[in-house]
Amino acid sequence: MSLPNHGANPHRLFAQLGIKQPSNILDFSENVNPAGAPDFIKNDWGNFLPLLQRYPDPEGEPFLSTVANYHGISTESIVLGNGAAEIFSLLATYFRGNNAIIVHPTFSEYEATLKGNDVEIQHVICEDIASWKLPLDELQHAMQNADVLYLCTPNNPTGVLPPKKDIQQLIASAKSANCSIVLDEAFIDFVDEGESFINAVTQNPHLIIVRSMTKMYAIAGIRLGYMVASSEVSNEIQRLAPHWHINGLAAEIGAHCLSKEQDVFRQQACEYAAKMRMRFQVFLRENNCLVTDSVTNYVSFQLPNSEQSKAFFMYLLERGIVLRHTENFIGMEGAWFRVGMKAPEAMERLEEAMTQWFQVNSSL
Ligand SMILES: Cc1ncc(COP(=O)(O)O)c(C=O)c1O
Structure with a gap:
């Protein structure tokens, strides 16, 4: 079927x-x-309509600065995306021709985007689906011959969030193996911001965090997401993005979504x-x-x-x-x-x- x-x-x-x-x-x-x-979208819809006629801000403001304030980080380390899906597409271009590890079962877009960019993929499967316990030894070994590890935290479709110490261990191993690590935190909003690794990015230039605005704010239709990485990596990835790829409505609505009022x-x-x-x-x-x-x-x-x-x-x-x-x-x-x-x-x-x-x- x-x-x-x-x-x-x-x-x-x-x-x-x-x-x-x-x-x-x-x-x-x-x-x-x-x-x-959130209710404000319906209530303020009339105020958003004029945005349709204008070109959006090329840097995705006011959303860019709001993301920086929300996480207490610099705008230099952020790349906005037309949904997290666009970020995965940009990342796959960035890792073109490299070698990646994907931990399964997981979100299918990692493989789909990487395959389209001639990335060789090592598939690592968590045998115990219910606990989605990471095979740390196998992953640490695989990272010796890989350029990037993709990990979905919490994972889709299991919903499991690996223990913080396991992720920390993988980040440390990635550093010594000179392997990047992409953490997809699209669903972390439903858990606790304290579980996010965004603040670890400054000490770990190999770490890339992907976030989606779709899930928590139920705005799948307007497409908005972002990634956080070292400013060097973010600059390189930003250069791969098309001009005006963040639409004006999304940038405005996304900024309100991340406000204290929500x-x-x-x-x-x-x-x-x-x-x-x-x-x-x-x-x-x-x-x-x-x-x-x-x-x-x-x-x-x-x-x-x-x-x-x-x-x-x-x-x-x-x-x-x-x-x-x-x-x-x-x-x-x-x-x-x-x-x-x-x-x-x-x-x-x-x-x-x-x-x-x-x-x-x-x-x-
Ligand atoms: C784990 C995960 N990451 C990212 C995405 C993409 O999210 P977005 O709607 O922001 O493109 C999805 C969508 O289903 C997802 O399940």
Whole structure:
């Protein structure tokens, strides 16, 4: 079965499977903040409209300075992106023809962008998916012959954040192996800013941190992200970016998103994600599923009998419930599903449908 490589856009999934899309669908395959975007976007929309007519600031202001203030870093160390996706594309160009390590199962864009730039890839798989425990010895060994290591922290799709000391150890090894290390912190907003390694960049010129504005602020459509690295690396990567690549609306909205006024929005999103995820993890374990040790706003699970995965996926699709399949995640190969946390009613509908499935299928 050939399925889309990303979550969200469920109409593509139904079209690819040749199934008529039910009129009322619940999409758990995307994992942005279920609260939606902050209220100011709707309330101030009229004030943003004039930005459509103007060329944006070429440096992405006012977002650039806001990111610098938010993290207490220099603008020189920041490169803005048309989504974190653009940053990955720029990084792949930067590492063109090099040798990279990717730790799986993980976000597919690392491989997609690197492959397009003739980067040779060493695939390292975390065998224990539920704990996503990093094979530190293997990674340290692999770094001896690599130019860059990509690590997703917290990881997509497991939601696991490796212990801080493990990441610190890898950063230290990367330094001595003269290997760069890219940490994708697209989902760290749902955990704690204190877990971010952005402030370690000044002491570690090999470290590159990628952040997305999509997930916490539910603004996937306007495309905004950034990376933080030493000013030397950032300058080189900035030179690869097209002029005016940060649209004016995104720069303005992104600056408001990171303001102090959104502290409550951020805090509520973290609390909600944690509460719903823990509830759902309990539900899954009660039904004998294998569950990832996620700390963020999504979780992955495997059925007690993973041979039933395809039938289970189709059963839910026919009821208008879309999960993120894992066919294209190395190490998962369709045996797991990822679920983004949604509103309580949607979570209840999912649990009801799954309970019905378990009642009929758990003894098979
Ligand atoms: C781990 C991870 N990093 C980065 C991205 C890209 O985010 P953006 O929407 O900012 O391009 C995604 C999108 O799904 C993701 O899952």
